[in-house]
Amino acid sequence: MKEKLFTTREASHFLGISEKEIIELANANLMAHFKLGGEFLRFKQDDLIRIKPVIKKKYNLPDKRRHHPEALREFFYFNDFYLVSGIIILALLWFIIKDFFA
Numbered sequence: 001m002k003e004k005l006f007t008t009r010e011a012s013h014f015l016g017i018s019e020k021e022i023i024e025l026a027n028a029n030l031m032a033h034f035k036l037g038g039e040f041l042r043f044k045q046d047d048l049i050r051i052k053p054v055i056k057k058k059y060n061l062p063d064k065r066r067h068h069p070e071a072l073r074e075f076f077y078f079n080d081f082y083l084v085s086g087i088i089i090l091a092l093l094w095f096i097i098k099d100f101f102a
Helices: 008-015 019-027 045-059 068-100
Strands: 034-036 040-044
Touching: 008 019, 008 040, 008 045, 019 040, 040 045
Parallel strands: none
Antiparallel strands: 034 040
């Protein structure tokens, strides 16, 4: 059975740090990683488990999950295109069908 590789987002949730920090650590070769297609970072779970205590110590992380404002900020940063597209689609649909109900 193939081992599942973690994406940058999954690794950030697993380690409790931001995706930006994951990318910076990988680019500085401070984390074991793979690049798929020369661009997309992937991580083995065993490597993440090994580095987790080091990350916790370096970033002085508690055992709790990240704070909500940071998670919310990351959500909007990585999903802004989909949110704006959805709002535009809803506005266009409203503009198209508003005359049918008037």
